[in-house]
Amino acid sequence: MFNRELVKGSTSLIMLQLLDERDMYGYELVKELEKRSDNDFSVKEGTLYPALHKLEKQGYIECYWKEQEKGPARKYYTITSAGKELLDERTREWHDFVRVMNKVMGRKQNGTAEE
Amino acid sequence: MEQPKSRFLAELGEGLGRHQEKNHILKEYELHLDDLLVEFSHLQEEHELRKQIENRLGSPEEIAAIWKDELSVTPGKMKWLFFFLNIIFFTGGSLLTLVHNLYEWTWLKEIWGHITAIPIVIAFIYLFFWVLLGYEIGKGFGYKGKRLLKITFLLSLIPNIILMALTVFKVIPHEWFAPLLSRQFIVICILFTLILYPVSFIGYTWGKKASL
Numbered sequence: 265m266f267n268r269e270l271v272k273g274s275t276s277l278i279m280l281q282l283l284d285e286r287d288m289y290g291y292e293l294v295k296e297l298e299k300r301s302d303n304d305f306s307v308k309e310g311t312l313y314p315a316l317h318k319l320e321k322q323g324y325i326e327c328y329w330k331e332q333e334k335g336p337a338r339k340y341y342t343i344t345s346a347g348k349e350l351l352d353e354r355t356r357e358w359h360d361f362v363r364v365m366n367k368v369m370g371r372k373q374n375g376t377a378e379e
Numbered sequence: 380m381e382q383p384k385s386r387f388l389a390e391l392g393e394g395l396g397r398h399q400e401k402n403h404i405l406k407e408y409e410l411h412l413d414d415l416l417v418e419f420s421h422l423q424e425e426h427e428l429r430k431q432i433e434n435r436l437g438s439p440e441e442i443a444a445i446w447k448d449e450l451s452v453t454p455g456k457m458k459w460l461f462f463f464l465n466i467i468f469f470t471g472g473s474l475l476t477l478v479h480n481l482y483e484w485t486w487l488k489e490i491w492g493h494i495t496a497i498p499i500v501i502a503f504i505y506l507f508f509w510v511l512l513g514y515e516i517g518k519g520f521g522y523k524g525k526r527l528l529k530i531t532f533l534l535s536l537i538p539n540i541i542l543m544a545l546t547v548f549k550v551i552p553h554e555w556f557a558p559l560l561s562r563q564f565i566v567i568c569i570l571f572t573l574i575l576y577p578v579s580f581i582g583y584t585w586g587k588k589a590s591l
Contacts, residue, residue, distance in 0.1 A: 289410070290411055308437040310408070310442035311442070313408070314446050322519075322520055338410065339406075350521075
């Protein structure tokens, strides 16, 4: 399990990344995150909605209700152009950070120790 | 197995208290819980189900606390907070000026003397207020904060404009601001007023970076 603060600081970025690929509802976001991280990256699911609310308040995502063929209507989230812009900026920043950290820590790109 | 779900939602609702978005929030958790119930359909015991739900979602108290933090930051509150903070500055300054000119209190004369000796320092402290205004709006409202920044800025500027007008039209006697009202100080004041918005905007950009 990763450091809690590190996970907390990355959750919004991950949400933006997932929503950049397709519109999703809350539970779907959680499942997608688990799938992609092989269950290594998990958040308390109840904290996801306040995080999404904040992103919406900041204008980085929007939401809409969509009727389902089976079951009740779902609240879907979609990324805005400002969200895409922020995601690009933050992704670049993140890659630079990882590259520099790997250099400083003396590790290869994949994080394994150099012999 | 609807019991743990309804109990969870009832506790969450209680924790959220009264809020206009409460029903929307609960609806979303209800849908999430429905999905979790399908996932945990193999569980027979109610207490085990509740444990698993809390393990995944967090407790209703924890969730409600996070929501309260999130819902406490609204554009309206932010706007009025800075407006009234500026009013407090002005009221404080006005009272000090008024009392200093009306009464011969030695201790007040001393305070007045100290303050009027460092006008530039005070101007920089005041400038910091406007940076903070921009920063907090950027941090709390990100991209959407730009419009709020403009509105808050214009609203907060009202006392400044009123004071300037009252001074220029000599409604407030110039002697009251002695020894501050020198030509040099007036030029500095105008320059500082001109840079208030750019300074707030820098604060906003900085805050926006910290918003995610």
